[in-house]
Amino acid sequence: MGEDFQRNQLKELKETALPCFQCGVCSSSCPVFRVSPELNPRLSVDSIISRGKVPSEGNEWLCAYCLMCDQRCPMGVSLAEILMVIKNISAREGKAPPDVIESAESLMADGCQSPISSRSEKQREDMGLPKLPRANPADVQMLFRATGAAEVVELNRKAVEEASE
């Protein structure tokens, strides 16, 4: 972990992005770009190629990961993958948006992203389906700690708090 890891990640990112010739097929195919022009996958990649650094605006967090850009890129650049790495790097720098951190925290606390509602419990019972297993928050927390995600969430939580002060 640490700086070396980040530097390698950026280097790999540059290599992946290098074939891009800025034609704009990704952005014109992107369903998110149509409604929120802040997310422009072409410009995110351009920032890596021509400025050599991860864009700091945080627009990549809008990506819906539909893979349309990956599918259509004439140079075979994995744009969605690049956006994902950008998100990872900026999260390690404590720049993840608060709502993402909130949902990560709720996942850690409850072991699941959306709680099982009593209505769906009843429906399953009516249909004769077995009960859904309960998520064990301890297991999820173990995963968060093992992968280092817990630290990242902690880092970002502090950043959010500092910003609000």
Place this chain on the structure above:
Amino acid sequence: MTTSHPKGSSAGPPEAEVVSSEPELRIGVFPCKCGKNIGAVVDIDAVAEYAKTLPGVVHVQVNTYTCADPGQREIQEAITQHGLNRIVVASCSPTMHEDTFRKTVKAAGLNPYLCIMTNIREHVSWVHQHDPKSATQKAMDLIAMSVAKAATLVAQPELDVPVTQAALIVGAGVAGMQAALDLADAGFKVHLVERQPTIGGIMAILDKVFPQNDCSICILGPKMVDVAKHPNISLITMAEVESISGYVGNFEVRVKQRPRYVDMDKCTSCGDCVEVCPVDVPSRTDQNLTWQKAIQIPFPQAVPSSYFIDPEACLGMDLIRCGKCIDRCEQEAIIPSDKAKYIDFDVGVIILATGFKPADPSKTPRLGWGRFPNVITTLEFERLINAAGPTEGKLVRPSDLIKPTSVAIAQCVGSRDIGTRSACSNYCCAESVKCALLIKEHYPDTEVTIYYQDLRMHGKYFEDQYLKAREEGVKFIRGRVGEIQQYPDTKNLRVSVEDTTHNKLSMETFDMVILSMGAEGAAGDFPLPISCTSDSFYIESHPKLKPVDTSSAGVFICGGAESPKDIRDSVIQASAAAGRAAIILQKGRYPIEALSAKIMQDLCSRCGTCVSRCPYGAISQDGTGKFTIMGALCQACGTCAGDCPQDAIYMPNFTSQQIEAQIETALAENPSDKIVAFACAFCSYRGSDLAGVSRMQYPTNARVIRAMCSGRYSVKFAQKAFELGAGAVLYSGCHLPADCHFQTGNVWMAKREPRIRGWMKRNNIEDERFRVEWVSAGEGKKWQTIMTEMANAVKTPRKNIPTPKTQTVAKSEKSAKSKTKTTSKDKQAGKPRSPSKGASQKKTTRKK
């Protein structure tokens, strides 16, 4: 490819030449100072004294500039005065002056192949400027290696073959037609073979041609008639080349012609038959936008001007099934019994003008071609705007036949996309601007928008056309079209593009969209082993200096078969190919590579390995199971010899014996300091020369051995070097996979690496002592790096030196020598000698 023994291989009477008959070896060594280039670093006088002590050397003469006139004259005088029969010139790279000195010794009556060079400039003085002592030692070693090699050099007959003064041109598009007319006008017989029922190619179906927007068929039509009427051109349409055998000057061609079912001489193209034919088929000329009949002519100006019957569509050419056209034709031109036939002829040269295919728009599904009727390709547009097309020149939307009021043109479809073709297709930018101008010319009110990624208007007059389009109000928006959607009710199209100049999404609606289609390679589907790029275009012999030659002598390429190009470039290249071909045809005889490989039949175990190694199909097996090499096809790479398990292939001037002698001499003293470096003539040796020319300094450990191709480096050369205690061994060649000048030599060499490494492991030799490197002629820096790194590797002494196995090298030497005797005896008797007969003649000699 089938290989037979054509009649031309007797090679005619050999040229008068003197072959040394005295058994005594009389080597002359000529160290050159090259002004201060060599003399300032290498102690040439010490080198000369050393050279005098070498076995077989009878004369040594130092010169300041050996390549200058006085220097050359001194060599010639020395040959006569001292009766020299082998010449070693120690000066610059053989790439530079080998040809010069070969001509020099030839003029003095010595066989040119008895002269070799030692490179003490690019490999010594220029790269070891700061270490004169070691440089002098290295120069001495290199000269000793050359002298050891020279001892077993054998005179090679300089052969030439007769040339059939006729040409085969495949493909009668504008390029093929131009090449055919040029050669025919120069007085040579031309066989022009075309797959389609008419000549003209893609140009014949275009409307106007950029940049002047003149009428395509108006300028092409007269040329087509010229081709048909030219007395020297034999035009064969509806035909494809079935097989080609032979070699430069002597190709035997077989062409298969499909039946036309119409007598071309009787048909007057009146068109009566079309009126009665009941079968409709999509029109190929009109890009399937309309129908034509089973009996058809591609377009009114077609050449030959004759109808033909599409046998797959025709109901039957007899009165029971249909036969209406037979009934109707007053000329009685319909031949129901017409059959495919074979046409055989001989030619001296071949020009491939097979063209390209327009790219397939269905490979880019996001743009909706085939799903949305109003998305059309540029070729479909050409037919719609063409007065001879299905709409008589009225541009309409295919969905409702209404004139479009707004048209978008999407660039780069089928090109610059790894899913179709990653390269640019060259002509489509100008084509799109032309389409826009044609629309504006016919319908000034129609709005035209061109969506481009990079507008490459590179040609002469192209910029004028671009400016004109701007003046006419054509909109240019930078951005590649992401997707096209159709409004179901109106069949209008919504084009999504990111305007990358303003970083904004643009979603405009158009009546019609034209896809600017690129080119798809169509080369390779031909009975000759001409190598192709990964996107199926033929590879030229040299991208800059030999752009229309191929690696096969006598075979040339032009037009769209070489790369996507416009009409002007195709015509230029066709004339170039015709000119190159005419050089061979006009001379009447063609000199063939004298260094061609020969199989020593007494050693050959008939395993057939060599056949798969030969990229030229020069090795074939006769009825008795014997393998022979056809000299005229062989380009002397030596890949066959490199992999021959019996070492039964004799490579003149690069024999195993000669190479091993060089290795032995190089490692005579302090072998563990030495790097035995093999370099191929076309890439890595030139790379090492570049390091010299650029004065890139490196340690003096390397002793370079030159071969024609890396395919020549046998496994046993490395083994031999390590057995003699070599510090390190380098095998260097042209870059994988496609840079090899002999097509696949480097690939076969790379396959030997694991065997060598396995052997090294078994013999406890460190892995880093052997390297396989790819060095291009432009990578002098890389050569320097390799040399420096390897010099570090030999600093530590060798752990283990394996004891050499006794091998049967002596046997092959004997065989090679017996061959030499045969050659000289043939010469004396004045008998014509053929490479293919060499083996049998040798046998008779041995009996005597």
